[in-house]
Structures are given as C-alpha cells and as structure tokens.
Amino acid sequence: MITFGEAERFLGSESRVALVKADVLVLGAGIVGVSAALHLQKRGRDVILVDRHEGAGEETSYGNAGLIECASVFPYVFPYDLRQILRYALNRSAEAHYRFRDLPAFLPWLVRYFLASSPERAFRSAMAALPLIRRSLVEHEALIAEAGVPQLLRRTGWIKLFRSNATLDKGLADLERIRRYGVEADVLDDKAIAVREPNLSGTFAGAIHWPAPGFIPDPGALTKAYAALFVRRGGRFIAADARTLMQSEASWRVDGPNGALSGREAVIALGPWSDDVFRRLGYNMPLGIKRGYHLHLAPRGNAVLNHPVLDSDRGYLLAPMNRGIRLTTGAEFARRDAPPSPVQIERTLPMARELFPLGGAIDATPWMGRRPCMPDMLPVIGKAARHAGLWFDFGHQHHGLTLGPVTGRLLAEMMTGEEPLADPRPFAAERFG
Structure with missing residues (x-):
C-alpha cells in the first residue's frame, strides 16, 4: 500500500493539498462514532467527525426499536432448538429470513455464530458485556442532559407478549435467570396487559413488562442531537469518504472536500462498512451483517400505544415513534449491499394489524438497515x-443504540490512558487471531 506521504514525495511538491488537522479522525457518524467523538472531545482531544452523509444518524442508527436495553443481560444467540432451526432453514419464521442466493456469502460467518452461541461461550460473552450494559442508560442520560433533549427519552420500558403457555414458561425461566443479575420485571396476566395497553387485541398467555430500559421515540434525531452537541463544543463534522483512509508517516489522512483531513489517530466506527477500511489495511475480522426493516404506520382513530411491544411468538415489534407506529422486523441474512427484500414486513403487517389498530403506511416503502455483528456477539473496541x-469501535450487533455512549467512553478512556470503566480485553481485535 502506498501511503499518503510516499505519494507526495513521488509526485513532488506541486501535488500537495491543504490539510485540515486534528488530533483524531472519527470515521462514521452513527450513534457509535458520534458518541466516541464526544467522549474524546470531553478529554481534550480535537476531533473531526467524518461521514459520507451531510448529517449524522442517516444509516443503521436511524432505524431500530429505540430501546436502551440496560436490562438485556444475555445476547441474541443462534438457537440450539432443532425445531426453531428447521423453521429458520425453511424460511418459515418472520423472526429470521435469509436469501438463498446469498448463502455462500454468509454461511461461514453463520457457522461461527452458531459455535459462539453454545451456552458456555455465550455466557462468557454476556459477562464481558454486562458492565457496559449496566451503564448504558446512565451514559445516555448524561449525554441527553448535555444535548438538551430530554423529550427524546421516555421511561416506559417495553412489553414482551406471549401467545402460548410454552413460550410464556420459557420467558419466565429467562426472567428468573437474569434476576440473579439485579434485573426486575413485572409479570402480566390478561387484565394487567389491558391496563397497560388497552388498544391491543388478541389472546395471550401472559406478558413481561421490562420497566428499566429507556425508550427513544426518534433514534435518528437523538444521534443528530449528540452530533449537534459535538459541533457546539468546537468539533468539526465533515462529509468525506472514509474509505480513502491512509497512513502517513505520523498521521492518518482522509480525502476531504477541499483537501486532506489529517489526524494523529483515527477511529474506524463505520458499523457495517468498517470492513471496507480495515480489510484494506490487512485485518481479517469476521464482521457479519444482519439486515432489518421497518415501516411507519398511522394509528387508527384515537388508538394509542404506550410502550414498545414485542409479539414474541410471531417475531415483530411495534414501537410508538414520533413519526408513527414503527413496525420492526427480526434479522435478514443476506449480502450487505444486496437489493432490499422486505419479506418480513409483508409477513408481519397483517399480524400487526390484528394486534393493534393500524391505519395507512406513512413511509412510501419499508426502510432497510444493516446491523454490524461479530460472531461472538461482542463489539470490537480497542x-x-x-x-x-x-x-476500532464497531460490531455492536443489536445493541448499537444501547452501547454507543458507553463504548465511546470506554474507547476514549483507552485512547487517553485513563482507567477503563470495564475490562477491554474481551473486545480486542486480536481475539480473532
């Protein structure tokens, strides 16, 4: 690889361009990158935030269920139940879907994910992430207060519905397991469900209300608010192509709109696009993609949804966003840049209409996003x-919104020589060899 400095010497002084200098270039203006930039800025670093979009939070951070999952002790594992695996393999579940033509591209990663989901390995991953999960809401609360957007945090928690006694029993067993780690929840019968959500319809074996997690009714707006705070405090946000990153003799550079952007250090926080940069630099980490879709719909009449509600037996979630009721889907396994295939929206929309009185679609088409996932369910930080x-600061899987601020703090502590708030070793890139 020819470095920027070598290219300058080869082409001569006439090729030199204006430099915009900083201490750190943070590549990626999703919730993860913006949070890292803010925490570095708090520690006295001059930071340039780089993204291909003019605004923050335009990709993965725009579309999710809006939950700050401070009660989510155990990660989303690959199932070991043979019946569930068969449903997934036959593409009969709305919770997971795959594109058969893309199978060769993601199957090796899926095998690693399956192996890492064994009870022993999944437990190790959960315990490594637990200190971050526990502080996730606290770190968001601090940034929300500093950004002056308290209206973007609701204290409702969320509700998980069960339609059969079998799934309810499993849910209760999971609840008992995580209670050992200080997490509490309310078990609801039909009457209690109706009190909390009077506009839901259907027959339920029961539900669990998780009161602790925060709910963000506009995740994209929250990311933009954090980015605006960064700029107000003197940070620079510049639209540029992070894929042009190259190392000079004592700095890292990216091609900017009016010359090169230069920093002594660089942070790759590009989510599902991180491998476009780290692979070119010779790193071979198993970054996988779980795609997801959402669609906003208007409620009918005066119907109100008070909490995000997961219909666990049918594999979709409804969330009361500022834009409307957001229908979100599970995971789609496909190539990152394959054309959208919103099959899960099509399957779940009729079921969602049975659950809650939904009117017409607000979005012209379903939105598609890409979750950056590592097979061991832990991000790469360090x-x-x-x-x-x-x-590196990427690979947050289903917990990008949840973990963005706390992992941004962890990374900033590592970069500035502070005592880290959690053991960073489980998140090291070297774990992949």
Missing part, C-alpha cells in the same frame, strides 16, 4: 495491533 494510532 487498538489496532499493526498500525500506530489506529483504533
């Missing part, structure tokens, strides 16, 4: 082994 000044 220093690059072979390049001075290069850092």
Whole structure:
C-alpha cells in the first residue's frame, strides 16, 4: 500500500493539498462514532467527525426499536432448538429470513455464530458485556442532559407478549435467570396487559413488562442531537469518504472536500462498512451483517400505544415513534449491499394489524438497515495491533443504540490512558487471531 506521504514525495511538491488537522479522525457518524467523538472531545482531544452523509444518524442508527436495553443481560444467540432451526432453514419464521442466493456469502460467518452461541461461550460473552450494559442508560442520560433533549427519552420500558403457555414458561425461566443479575420485571396476566395497553387485541398467555430500559421515540434525531452537541463544543463534522483512509508517516489522512483531513489517530466506527477500511489495511475480522426493516404506520382513530411491544411468538415489534407506529422486523441474512427484500414486513403487517389498530403506511416503502455483528456477539473496541494510532469501535450487533455512549467512553478512556470503566480485553481485535 502506498501511503499518503510516499505519494507526495513521488509526485513532488506541486501535488500537495491543504490539510485540515486534528488530533483524531472519527470515521462514521452513527450513534457509535458520534458518541466516541464526544467522549474524546470531553478529554481534550480535537476531533473531526467524518461521514459520507451531510448529517449524522442517516444509516443503521436511524432505524431500530429505540430501546436502551440496560436490562438485556444475555445476547441474541443462534438457537440450539432443532425445531426453531428447521423453521429458520425453511424460511418459515418472520423472526429470521435469509436469501438463498446469498448463502455462500454468509454461511461461514453463520457457522461461527452458531459455535459462539453454545451456552458456555455465550455466557462468557454476556459477562464481558454486562458492565457496559449496566451503564448504558446512565451514559445516555448524561449525554441527553448535555444535548438538551430530554423529550427524546421516555421511561416506559417495553412489553414482551406471549401467545402460548410454552413460550410464556420459557420467558419466565429467562426472567428468573437474569434476576440473579439485579434485573426486575413485572409479570402480566390478561387484565394487567389491558391496563397497560388497552388498544391491543388478541389472546395471550401472559406478558413481561421490562420497566428499566429507556425508550427513544426518534433514534435518528437523538444521534443528530449528540452530533449537534459535538459541533457546539468546537468539533468539526465533515462529509468525506472514509474509505480513502491512509497512513502517513505520523498521521492518518482522509480525502476531504477541499483537501486532506489529517489526524494523529483515527477511529474506524463505520458499523457495517468498517470492513471496507480495515480489510484494506490487512485485518481479517469476521464482521457479519444482519439486515432489518421497518415501516411507519398511522394509528387508527384515537388508538394509542404506550410502550414498545414485542409479539414474541410471531417475531415483530411495534414501537410508538414520533413519526408513527414503527413496525420492526427480526434479522435478514443476506449480502450487505444486496437489493432490499422486505419479506418480513409483508409477513408481519397483517399480524400487526390484528394486534393493534393500524391505519395507512406513512413511509412510501419499508426502510432497510444493516446491523454490524461479530460472531461472538461482542463489539470490537480497542487498538489496532499493526498500525500506530489506529483504533476500532464497531460490531455492536443489536445493541448499537444501547452501547454507543458507553463504548465511546470506554474507547476514549483507552485512547487517553485513563482507567477503563470495564475490562477491554474481551473486545480486542486480536481475539480473532
């Protein structure tokens, strides 16, 4: 690879361009990158936030269920139940879907995900992430107060519905398991469900209300509010192509709109696009993609949804967003850049209309996003082994919104030599060899 400095020397002084300098370039303006930029800025670093879009939160951070999952002790594992695996394999579940033509592209990653989901390995991953999960809401509360957007945090928690005694029993067993880690929840019968959500219809064996998680009714707006705070405090947000990252003799550079952007250090926080940069630099980490879809719909009449509600037996979630009722789907396994295939929206929309009185669609078409996932269900946070000044902060899977601020703090502590709030070793890139 020819570095920027080598190219300058080869082409001569006439090729030199204006430099916009900073201490750190943070590549990616989703919730993860913006949070890292804010925490570095708090510690005295001059930071340039780089994204291909003019605004923050335009990709993965725009579309999700809006939950800050501070009660989610155990990660989303690959199922070990043979009946459930068969449903997934036959593409009969709305909770998971795959594109058969893309199977060769994601199957090796899926095998690693399956192996990492064994009870022993999944437990190790859960315990590694637990200190971050526990602080996730606290870190958001601090940034929300500083950004001046208290209206973007609701204290409703969320509700998980069960339609059969079998799934309810499993849910109750899971609840008992996580109570050992200080998490509490309310078990609801039909009457209690109706009190909390009077506009729901259907027959339920029961439900669990998780009161602790925060709910963000506009995740994209929250990311933009954090980015605006960063700019108000003197940070620079510049639209540029992070894929042009290259190392100079003592700095990292990206092609900017009016010249090069330069920083002594660089952070790759590009979510599902992180491998476009780290693979070119010689790193071979197993970044996988779980795609997801959402569609906003208007409620009919005066119907109100008070909490995000997961219909666990049918594999979809409804959330009362500022834009309307957001119908979100489970995971789609496909190539990152394959054309959208919103099959899960089509399957779940009739069921969602049975659950809650939904009117017409507000969005012209379903939105599609890409979750960046590592097979062991832990993000990559920390220093690059072979390049001075290069850092990683990506792979947050289903918990990007939840973990963005707390992992941004962890990374900033590592970069500035502070005592880290959690053991960073389980998140190191070297765990993949």
